[in-house]
Amino acid sequence: MADEADLAAEIEAEHLARGIAAARQPIPEGKAGECDGCGEDMGRLVNGKCGYCRDGRRRPPAMFRGPPPEQDA
Secondary structure: OOOHHHHHHHHHHHHHHHHHHHHOOOOOOOEEEEOOOOOOEEEEEEOOEOHHHHHOOOOOHHHOOOOOOOOOO
């Protein structure tokens, strides 16, 4: 008869196996260019989109076009 510790160990082992299997997936090749989603020049595009557009994340303000705003000293 399995106790709670045995069941927890089984769940942890299954979780670890799924994580390892997911990590073994091939990483798509990317190339530099202009993103089809946001129009920014990015160092790595996959299927024409940058990581932010593929994932639906917002870019940090420092990623916008143009030089950074000047700081008052």
